[in-house]
Amino acid sequence: VGCRSGLPVLSNGSFVAPFVQCRFASKKAQGSTKNGRDSNPKFRGLKKNHDQRVAAGNIIVRQVGNRFHAGENVGCGKDYTLYAKAKGVVKFQSNSRGRSLVHVIPDPDLEKFTVFTLLLVIPNKLQSYHKYLALNLNHNKKKYKPNKS
Numbered sequence: 001v002g003c004r005s006g007l008p009v010l011s012n013g014s015f016v017a018p019f020v021q022c023r024f025a026s027k028k029a030q031g032s033t034k035n036g037r038d039s040n041p042k043f044r045g046l047k048k049n050h051d052q053r054v055a056a057g058n059i060i061v062r063q064v065g066n067r068f069h070a071g072e073n074v075g076c077g078k079d080y081t082l083y084a085k086a087k088g089v090v091k092f093q094s095n096s097r098g099r100s101l102v103h104v105i106p107d108p109d110l111e112k113f114t115v116f117t118l119l120l121v122i123p124n125k126l127q128s129y130h131k132y133l134a135l136n137l138n139h140n141k142k143k144y145k146p147n148k149s
Contacts, residue, residue: 050092053107054084060102068092071103 044062048054061068061082070076071093073086084090088106095101 048084048090050090052090053088054090054104055087056084058084060084060090060104068100068102071101073104073106074102 042062044064046061048058048060054060059081060074063080063082066076066080068082070082071091073084073088075083075085077083082102084104086104086106088104091103091105093101093103
């Protein structure tokens with residue numbers, strides 16, 4: 001490409017040896033690759049384990065296809081995500097057909113279960129302040145008063 005040849009003729013009519021003139025690329029051509037792409041992570045797998053407490057709407061399993069099937073109080077999304085329909089405890093079970101079922105068993109004690117009730121009382125700057133933390137777990141009330149410092 002870009003080559004030409006010719007026979008120069010001198011003024012006396014004699015010929016000079018033939019020459020070939022070629023142009024080469026001054027820049028290296030860019031190669032191509034079939035790599036260099038990646039998909040975003042999907043973060044699939046178990047999100048809640050056996051005997052773990054869940055609230056309604058919590059995701060239990062993210063999966064491709066029905067590896068785990070929805071059981072009692074469990075819904076299945078369009079991408080086969082299993083989620084809790086009610087507040088309760090997660091249970092995994094294998095049935096006689098070889099399917100792994102996920103259930104949410106409603107816990108009657110869970111309705112009375114409150115994690116924290118936080119009361120923060122701060123009087124005027126001139127007075128010493130107190131922080132009260134009322135912890136109500138399984139009907140046991142404990143009051144915590146921090147040391148004055």
